[in-house]
Amino acid sequence: MTCSRKGCSVFCVGLALQDTILTLDRIPDRAAKVYAKGRREVGGGPAATAAVTVARLGGHASIAARTGEDNIGATIRDEFEAAGVDTAWLRAFPGIRSSGAVVLVDSSGERLIVAYADPELPSAANWLEPEDWGDAVLCDLTWPEGALRGLNAAQAAGIPSVLDADISRHAAGTVAAIVDAAGHVIFSRPGLTQFTGTESIEEGLRIARRPSHIFVGVTDGADGLFWLEDGELRNAPPPSVxxxxTTGAGDAFHGAFALALAHGRPIADAIVFSNTVAALKCTRPGGRAGLPDPAALCDFAPELDLDWLMVGA
Structure with missing residues (x-):
């Protein structure tokens, strides 16, 4: 496969929000008043951070998402544009509050996320009609109508599709329809448990896999990616850092995976590449602040063949 334009393109569909990231020694396990050691304001959301990852790695990224026509929505758009992400399909709705989250990050890098989405945010995706969906499509579960539109378009165009299947507040049947429509599905560990009803990674992957799927896996933090291959459970741990x-590490993994597929890389290469991108992201605070560019990847993992990243650049 060769890219259809100068540099490979990934069209991302899903959630864009503003994160308030608070760092503290320990995440409380009961109601309490605690003081943070640091505070950062940064854009977030699975599809959104995946899009920024693609752009940071030298790919062409587009984002389709919904915000309010408010100051937070304007900030979200400004950050995308500063990162080089195409915002032609980022739609701001009047009278709607933009989505946001408070992220607590402890001294070990683990996090607790409390997210908010305006219940009046319009769900329809009939306005999402790009002439070109790029070389790969990536969706998350937060906007079912948008995800199905993107995944079905990818199938019709014969390009790879990637689903970031984290936990969802939508009905099980709605989530199942999105999972069914994707070519490559990568769950988070909580997302796989929610979808399949089992804590077992292997059993969960067997339940989740559909005949139409090309690849089904699950990320499990420091243990990396698990997937089924020839009926056997496989694992690829990330590099030690x-x-x-860890905020945004899973989103970075998905963005890197979609970009590798857009370049026509084998799945085995895409896994190693994505693990490395996600691991390197975790070495700096602030969510997107740690997203690496190709030069940082080469410095961190000189053994990786990354010549393909520069194709068309």
């Missing part, structure tokens, strides 16, 4: 902040 000093973890500072």
């Amino acid at each position: 000093d973890v500072v902040d």
Whole structure:
């Protein structure tokens, strides 16, 4: 496969929000008043951070998402544009509050996320009609109508599709329809448990896999990616790093995976590449602040063949 334009393109569909990231020694396990050691304001959301990952790695990224026509929505758009992400399909709705989250990050880099989405946010996706969906499509579960539109378009165009299947507040049947429509499904560990009803990774992957799927896997933090291959459970752990902040690591993994598929890379290469991107992201605080560019990847993992990243650049 060769890219259809100068540099490979990934069209991302899903959630864009503003994160308030608070760092503290320990995440409380009961109601309490605690003081944070640091505070950062940064854009977040699975599809959104995946899009920024693609752009940071030298790919062409587009984002389709919904915000309010408010100051937070304007900030979200400004950050995308500063990162080089195409915002032609980022739609701001009047009278709607933009989505946001408070993220607590402890001294080991683990996090607790409390997210908010305006219940009046319009769900329809009939306005999402790009002439070109790029070389791969990535969706999350937060906007079912948008995800199905993107995944079905990818199937019709014969390009790879990637689903970031984290936990969802939507009905089980709605989530199942999105999972069914994707070519490559990568769950989070909580997302796989929610979808399949089992804590077992292997059993969960067997339940989740559909005949139409090309690849089904699950990320499990420091243990990396698990997937089924020839009926056997496989695992690829990430490189060892000093973890500072895991916020956005899964989103970075998905963005890197979709970009590798857009370049026509084999799945085995895409896994190694994505693991490395996600691990390196965790070495710096602030969510997107740690997203690596190709030069940082080469410095961190000189043994990786990354010549393909520069194709068309």
